[in-house]
Amino acid sequence: MEENNTNEPYTEQHYLHVAHEGDSRSFDLTESIFSKTNTPSFTIFAAPAESKYISIANENQVEEQSNYGHVFLGITGFNPVIGEYESVTIGFSAGESMATSEDNISFNDHLRYPEASSITVIGNGPNFDENISSLFENYNKIKNKTVSNESYNLLFNNCVDFVDDFLEKSNIKNVKISGTPSSITKRLKNIVKSYQTPIIIDLNGDGVKTLPYSFNISFEFNGEKQITGWVEKMMGF
Structure with a gap:
């Protein structure tokens, strides 16, 4: 993935996409609403190259710059496995070593990438409810290790591909994630503009x-x- 070589200072952007049955609208926000609302939703996060990254190891936190940036996914709603309403994130990276896939999945990227931009999608109706259920179903499969981790590859199997595949497996239609984290950050507002639920x-x-x-x-x-x-x-x- 390309590094962010522009000299323009990065400012995180946050958006809300409301997909009511047969209609959709987007709004600019001053901050991310992920985990701050009781409304079922999914959130796409994008942090460009050179944005803040917090390395967390053995309870020690070290602030660094991300070399390539990162894209990850947030889900808010009722998780049937634990029987509770929760907000979770899931992302894909090389982990501590490119030689193993054991630690490729992370569940705290919203803490590791505090400067990530975001777009949160909320909706109503049975189709949207099915989408949230499918997202949690796939999240739980990975979290509980009922499916094996794939190997990370910077060119062909990376964080962007992971989120795109995750959405597709969860039957989220008309949302396509492609490019680099830096380029996705710049067009984040338009990524979900075609997402609607039927009347x-x-x-x-x-x-x-x-x-x-x-x-x-x-x-x-x-x-x-x-x-x-x-x-x-x-x-x-």
Whole structure:
């Protein structure tokens, strides 16, 4: 990944993207709202090269500069594994050594990268609820080591690819993470602009009911068929 060679001073930016059914809007914020709201959400963090990095080892903290920057993900909502509402982060890096994948996953990057910019996505409706559930499902698989860590590779398997793959596996549509941490930081506000949840109409008055991803229903998104959640037969879009 490229280093940040510009002479412009970096100032962290924070945004809120509200994805209501059939509509979406973005807002500028003065600070990140990750973990500061009880609303289910997911947050994409991006710290450019040369931003502050805090090395945490044996309870000692050393402030440094990040050589390449970092991109990581935050999730807020009800975690069914622990049965509690929580805010968590997950990221991917080389760890202490490129020779092993044992410590490639980190769960405290919001503490390690205090100058990271962020965009938090909140929404409502069954589709958004399914997204949050899927994010926690994949988070728990990695946290509880029911899936093995992949090897870190600066060129082909890095923090950016990890977040992009994580969102895709969680069925988050129309959010594509690519580039370097520095370039992603500059266009962070626009990364989720196409993310929306559909309007669902209750046709028979007994409440909105949906079918989970496990039903293997496919739908064409942007020319590509993907497995998705769906509505029951008495619902309408």
